[in-house]
Amino acid sequence: MKVIIVGYGRMGKEVEAICAQRKHTIVAKVDPVCGDAPALTKELADQADVAIEFALPESAYDNVKLYTELDLPAVCGTTGWYDRVDEFRNLVTQSSIGYLYGSNFSIGAHLFFKLVARAAQLINPFPEYDIMGFEAHHNRKKDSPSGTALSIANIILENVERKKTILTDKCDHSINESELHFASLRGGHIPGIHKVIIDSEADTIEVSHSARNRGGLALGAVLASEWLKDKKGFFNIDDFISERLKYTQMI
Ligand SMILES: NC(=O)c1ccc[n+]([C@@H]2O[C@H](COP(=O)([O-])OP(=O)(O)OC[C@H]3O[C@@H](n4cnc5c(N)ncnc54)[C@H](O)[C@@H]3O)[C@@H](O)[C@H]2O)c1
Incomplete structure (x- = not known):
């Protein structure tokens, strides 16, 4: 998969490492402070299959709006915006992207x-x-x-x-x-x-x-992004886990 990392802080770097292990290509690391691209553009989005975001709560809404406008599926690990979850859901369900969020991706x-x-x-x-x-x-x-x-x-x-x-x-x-x-x-x-x-x-x-380290959180986000590929709609990490468990008839 071709991945755009949004937020290249501690978690963004963990996601980069897991993407390398799983042979995904990083198209860009979008971060106004320490990324190789200061902002997400149409040119970048057109080259990618999915965005994986671990950034700041203040930017989460602008980011989801951008994903819907640029038609870029996204996994969002950023926390601190859940009081606006209905607004996020409305945006996503009116678009054609898949968007998956979760407060704990382990x-x-x-x-x-x-x-x-x-x-x-x-x-x-x-x-x-x-x-x-x-x-x-x-x-x-x-x-x-x-x-x-x-x-x-x-x-x-x-x-x-x-x-x-x-x-x-x-x-x-x-x-x-x-x-x-x-x-x-x-x-x-x-x-x-x-x-x-x-x-x-x-x-x-x-x-x-x-937990042994933050790698487990990044792995969950990358696995969720693989699951999200070709799906449309507003999802939580529970949807991904429950589907896996149903598949193995464990629940
Ligand atoms: N869901 C989970 O499992 C999980 C796990 C760990 C952390 N988190 C959450 O992920 C977020 C990031 O955590 P962290 O530890 O990596 O923080 P961090 O402070 O190390 O990194 C955040 C990065 O986001 C960048 N940033 C700020 N605005 C941005 C924007 N508009 N676009 C792109 N990048 C932007 C900052 O420059 C910074 O480099 C927090 O909300 C944290 O609570 C979630």
């Missing part, structure tokens, strides 16, 4: 979400088992809890009827049975650990995902 993280959902369903009929979680990330991470932790906590709420609310702050009271505590740790260089703990008087079950 395939392993998505498989972990499925495992957590199943584990939560299994303990739902057993009030003897409580459930909780924590996440740990490096000292440069700006937000807490991680978006992934919130996704996991919501999966648990959807599947364990006795859990009604998520507590992400420190717990300064005896925890209520209806509260799900999901704590955050910050420090060191940890790329990302998310752990769900299921606990009874008799035993403990742990389900855990540990």
Whole structure:
């Protein structure tokens, strides 16, 4: 495939490395600060099959508008614009492109979400088992809890009827049975650990995902761009993962 990288920061560079491994050609690295092209043009778009974007939230809407105008399918890893998702969907569905977005492109993280959902369903009929979680990330991470932790906590709420609310702050009271505590740790260089703990008087079950580096996120974006080729419409990374799992009859 011929790929345009939009946003040549940390993730853009990871995408470049994965594209090289998978024998895709990079048409351009579009970035006003450090790219080999300051902006996406029709001339560049005409040479490419897909754009893979990891840039800034402020530019996400202008970018999706440009993809629709230039008829360039795109995978968008940029986060921070989801309050405008309906506007994005309207633009894309009125055009002829495929557009796929996601806040976490790690395939392993998505498989972990499925495992957590199943584990939560299994303990739902057993009030003897409580459930909780924590996440740990490096000292440069700006937000807490991680978006992934919130996704996991919501999966648990959807599947364990006795859990009604998520507590992400420190717990300064005896925890209520209806509260799900999901704590955050910050420090060191940890790329990302998310752990769900299921606990009874008799035993403990742990389900855990540990990212080794950012390469897994870039790989997911590149695999999603391969899947998106020849598709039209507005997609989420879940659409790609679920289709793969259906194909292997795993869900
Ligand atoms: N979806 C995921 O799995 C995932 C994973 C990691 C990061 N992210 C998100 O991806 C985005 C980028 O993350 P990063 O760590 O690479 O950040 P970064 O700061 O290292 O890189 C962002 C780059 O985008 C460039 N840029 C700014 N405006 C642009 C524009 N209009 N067109 C093209 N490039 C532009 C900047 O110059 C910078 O080089 C963030 O929104 C982050 O939250 C998503």
